[in-house]
Amino acid sequence: MLRSPTDWTERSHDLSRLLARAGVGDRAAFATLYERTSSHLLAVVLRINRDRAQAEDILQEVYVNVWRAASSFDAAQSQPLTWLTSIARNRAIDSLRRLQTQPQMRAAAPASEGRDREDDDVYDTVADESPGPLDLLSRAAEARSLAACMEQLSPSQRQSVALAFFQGLSHAEVATQMRQPLGTVKSWVRRSLATLKSCLDAAVRGERASGQ
Amino acid sequence: MPPCAASAQAASDMDYSRKDLADALAAEYVTGTLRGGARRRFESLLPAHSALREATLAWSERLMPLTAALVPVEPSGDVWRRISDRLDRRKSVVAGAWERLSFWRGLTAFASVAAIGLAVLLANPSAVAPPVVVVLAATGAAASGVAGAPIVASISGDGTTLVARPIAPVALRADRSLELWAVPAQGAPRSLGVLPGGSGVVALRGKVLAGADTLAVTIEPAGGSPTGAPTGPIVYAGKFTL
Numbered sequence: 001m002l003r004s005p006t007d008w009t010e011r012s013h014d015l016s017r018l019l020a021r022a023g024v025g026d027r028a029a030f031a032t033l034y035e036r037t038s039s040h041l042l043a044v045v046l047r048i049n050r051d052r053a054q055a056e057d058i059l060q061e062v063y064v065n066v067w068r069a070a071s072s073f074d075a076a077q078s079q080p081l082t083w084l085t086s087i088a089r090n091r092a093i094d095s096l097r098r099l100q101t102q103p104q105m106r107a108a109a110p111a112s113e114g115r116d117r118e119d120d121d122v123y124d125t126v127a128d129e130s131p132g133p134l135d136l137l138s139r140a141a142e143a144r145s146l147a148a149c150m151e152q153l154s155p156s157q158r159q160s161v162a163l164a165f166f167q168g169l170s171h172a173e174v175a176t177q178m179r180q181p182l183g184t185v186k187s188w189v190r191r192s193l194a195t196l197k198s199c200l201d202a203a204v205r206g207e208r209a210s211g212q
Numbered sequence: 213m214p215p216c217a218a219s220a221q222a223a224s225d226m227d228y229s230r231k232d233l234a235d236a237l238a239a240e241y242v243t244g245t246l247r248g249g250a251r252r253r254f255e256s257l258l259p260a261h262s263a264l265r266e267a268t269l270a271w272s273e274r275l276m277p278l279t280a281a282l283v284p285v286e287p288s289g290d291v292w293r294r295i296s297d298r299l300d301r302r303k304s305v306v307a308g309a310w311e312r313l314s315f316w317r318g319l320t321a322f323a324s325v326a327a328i329g330l331a332v333l334l335a336n337p338s339a340v341a342p343p344v345v346v347v348l349a350a351t352g353a354a355a356s357g358v359a360g361a362p363i364v365a366s367i368s369g370d371g372t373t374l375v376a377r378p379i380a381p382v383a384l385r386a387d388r389s390l391e392l393w394a395v396p397a398q399g400a401p402r403s404l405g406v407l408p409g410g411s412g413v414v415a416l417r418g419k420v421l422a423g424a425d426t427l428a429v430t431i432e433p434a435g436g437s438p439t440g441a442p443t444g445p446i447v448y449a450g451k452f453t454l
Contacts, residue, residue: 042284
């Protein structure tokens with residue numbers, strides 16, 4: 001189980017070793033790596049592509065790529081979970097691009113229900129019982145010293161980042177979802193990231209200073 | 213030139229070593245809002261632009277831990293079986309391909325070469341053309357601190373991947389990286405990426421080898437040249453023809 005960014009760092013040592021072994025062709029180490037990380041990566045992929053069968057296909061591609069690229073992993077530059085999660089997210093985002101070029105098969109709401117078509121957007125279609133992106137952001141924030149950083153964002157800024165990062169929505173999709181002009185959403189995301197960057201980097205420097 | 217090609221050209225000529233621009237692009241890339249052609253272009257520029265790589269790594273370290281809040285979802289057992297099958301299948305294709313390469317057969321000392329070739333052929337399971345092997349001899353650059361044994365590079369038959377491996381371990385200061393360059397007969401060297409410990413797998417994007425007849429390795433600050441051009445001494449070099 002991986003529930004906090006603290007584990008993120010603590011688990012890195014073991015995962016680095018497994019990746020290094022996989023990089024020289026050790027299939028057993030690779031299997032262990034899969035056991036320890038696949039449920040996290042599947043969760044990451046599923047946030048972006050909700051189709052379970054497609055998500056598992058993506059996961060398969062991710063690990064074949066990991067096996068291939070393991071020898072180029074550089075523990076001095078990146079934490080293994082960060083590296084693995086980045087690969088999974090990139091694959092998932094690429095799968096959305098392919099999806100968009102295929103005809104969409106989504107049943108339209110019957111007109112007799114009299115529902116406003118505007119309300120029946122993509123987000124409602126994919127909504128489920130799992131925590132929403134904002135919940136996730138605040139949960140992640142609790143686990144870190146990130147809470148203070150998050151407070152510097154307006155609620156709209158927070159939501160725009162959460163939709164983009166967790167759901168893998170494009171600027172245009174976030175704009176549709178939040179019913180705001182594209183330009184507004186773009187500047188929310190940009191400013192949120194700039195705020196998070198300076199705040200997080202300051203927090204990291206603070207941790208390092210207090211740790212020494 | 214059609215307008216879209218012109219703008220793509222303009223974008224590729226942008227100065228990606230500018231830190232603020234690199235940072236803004238990397239932030240969008242890692243957040244996931246950089247899409248379509250812009251996303252692919254960004255990925256194709258990563259190997260040659262250390263400022264982009266550094267910014268991307270930094271943004272990944274900032275944002276990826278947010279995913280720790282996700283509730284894990286156990287994949288079905290079928291996924292691992294499929295992965296495992298694919299790795300088995302590729303391994304046998306690779307074994308056959310390497311046996312045909314008599315050049316390597318004699319070099320039994322290169323046990324690790326099989327692993328390198330594995331990576332190349334895994335990347336290109338249908339490649340039929342044999343890889344081009346380039347031996348990069350140590351130049352003996354003064355006070356470089358690297359070993360005298362060469363680095364062997366193998367360019368996949370379809371020209372999309374390069375794998376480098378030093379014959380002897382390379383001792384390098386922790387704050388230095390080896391960077392691999394394609395050197396054309398005329399014009400500036402093009403970065404192919406950094407080689408941790410002298411070894412690495414490099415994706416060869418586009419026509420990065422076009423017109424090049426030499427591979428060279430320089431010593432650069434950790435993570436690669438900050439300017440996009442070689443700044444340190446050439447410590448290995450080898451000629452090749454594709």
